[in-house]
Amino acid sequence: MKKLTMALLACGAFGFVAAPAMAQQAEGERYKPNNELIQVIEAHKVENQAEVELGKKLWFDNRLSRSGFISCNSCHNLMLGGADHLVSSVGDYWAQGPINSPTVLNSSLNFVQFWDGRAKDLREQAGGPIENPLEMGSTHDLAVSVLKTIPGYVEEFKAVYGVDEITIEEVTSALAAFEETLVTPNSRFDQWLSGKDDAISDQELNGYLLFKNSGCVACHNGPNLGGNSFQRMGLVEPYVTDNEAAGRAGVTGQDVDRMNFKVPTLRNVELTYPYFHDGAARTLTEAVDIMGRLQLGKKFTDEENADIVAFLKTLTGDQPEFTIPVLHPNSDETPIGQPWAPQEAEKNS
Numbered sequence: 001m002k003k004l005t006m007a008l009l010a011c012g013a014f015g016f017v018a019a020p021a022m023a024q025q026a027e028g029e030r031y032k033p034n035n036e037l038i039q040v041i042e043a044h045k046v047e048n049q050a051e052v053e054l055g056k057k058l059w060f061d062n063r064l065s066r067s068g069f070i071s072c073n074s075c076h077n078l079m080l081g082g083a084d085h086l087v088s089s090v091g092d093y094w095a096q097g098p099i100n101s102p103t104v105l106n107s108s109l110n111f112v113q114f115w116d117g118r119a120k121d122l123r124e125q126a127g128g129p130i131e132n133p134l135e136m137g138s139t140h141d142l143a144v145s146v147l148k149t150i151p152g153y154v155e156e157f158k159a160v161y162g163v164d165e166i167t168i169e170e171v172t173s174a175l176a177a178f179e180e181t182l183v184t185p186n187s188r189f190d191q192w193l194s195g196k197d198d199a200i201s202d203q204e205l206n207g208y209l210l211f212k213n214s215g216c217v218a219c220h221n222g223p224n225l226g227g228n229s230f231q232r233m234g235l236v237e238p239y240v241t242d243n244e245a246a247g248r249a250g251v252t253g254q255d256v257d258r259m260n261f262k263v264p265t266l267r268n269v270e271l272t273y274p275y276f277h278d279g280a281a282r283t284l285t286e287a288v289d290i291m292g293r294l295q296l297g298k299k300f301t302d303e304e305n306a307d308i309v310a311f312l313k314t315l316t317g318d319q320p321e322f323t324i325p326v327l328h329p330n331s332d333e334t335p336i337g338q339p340w341a342p343q344e345a346e347k348n349s
């Protein structure tokens with residue numbers, strides 16, 4: 001009863017409910033967005049719907065893999081926040097992937113692709129997994145030769161790109177066009193940024209102010225809260241891991257770039273566990289604790305940690321929604337995948 005009265009009083013006086021100290025400014029006003037370092041993401045405007053539809057089919061098509069069993073969606077499952085919820089992905093012939101699968105949601109907003117930034121954009125990236133022996137285990141030639149046997153694809157590529165012969169260029173363009181639609185606008189945090197004061201709770205606002213004022217935002221900023229710089233994992237205290245990924249050093253060959261990774265987006269982070277390039281942090285609580293200590297030399301109290309986690313959960317946006325595509329059927333010439341034949345056996349036969 002007493003609490004209610006106080007809340008009502010506060011409402012009457014200032015037009016808002018009493019907030020914990022941090023979420024208030026000096027005069028007792030609830031903190032409002034003021035040139036924040038994080039920006040809202042806009043819904044994607046599709047330029048060529050036919051190209052997106054083709055890319056969507058390819059995205060879900062297992063026939064791009066040697067086994068006929070793995071599609072892009074296997075490891076970037078759009079029902080699971082665009083990731084796979086595994087420490088590292090399962091690839092061709094049960095291969096254990098070397099690194100955690102990042103979400104594809106909002107990946108079009110990243111300045112480069114992959115943890116080490118070795119692909120400059122989505123078009124360059126999309127060819128990688130098809131021919132990676134630990135992922136889809138095929139080759140571009142093989143994947144394209146399979147598509148060429150499927151009359152529905154031959155027609156659709158011709159309609160979209162005006163080509164008689166499918167090449168890997170059109171395949172990666174279509175995939176990228178589809179991936180560009182996978183943005184997640186309208187998160188509660190974006191609503192708050194756009195002026196809807198009550199879109200986030202006091203606890204969530206507190207968490208945001210901790211995130212901002214402790215310095216998380218120095219690396220996790222911009223519309224994607226990341227994806228715009230390489231930063232060292234283990235800045236204040238070294239990060240201990242069995243994972244062999246060298247980070248950016250794998251691209252530059254420079255020792256100073258060891259353990260430098262593209263800062264991952266925190267959009268939809270509630271959905272994309274486990275965390276870090278080695279998938280070692282199972283929960284957000286763990287990830288926030290490690291980030292605080294290793295990147296900022298700051299040990300958060302349980303309450304502070306819970307507030308930051310609550311804030312991070314406001315970053316979940318509208319998930320992509322679409323009709324599941326029906327894939328073009330095989331022709332009599334289309335090979336059937338070989339999930340049980342190891343790659344080596346196939347090469348020797």
Ligand code: HEC
Binds near residue numbers: 076125
């Ligand atoms: C076997 C699992 C697997 C499959 C299949 C797979 N990926 Fe990935 N994907 C990964 C992993 C793991 C990474 C991170 C690799 C790295 O950074 O070294 C990744 C990275 C990416 C990225 C970069 C995201 C970022 O933020 O850097 C994009 C985009 C992507 N994949 C799209 C695709 C597309 C398109 C396909 C289908 C053609 C595909 N993936 C198939 C596991 C997979």
Ligand code: HEC
Binds near residue numbers: 216233262
């Ligand atoms: C110096 C730059 C820097 C600072 C400061 C920083 N981070 Fe990070 N953050 C990173 C990098 C780099 C990674 C990826 C590390 C890896 O995977 O090995 C990361 C990863 C994360 C992840 C896991 C995301 C995923 O999908 O795997 C979360 C959650 C996170 N940071 C939250 C925070 C929070 C909360 C703070 C403040 C307490 C913070 N970060 C401060 C650079 C930073």
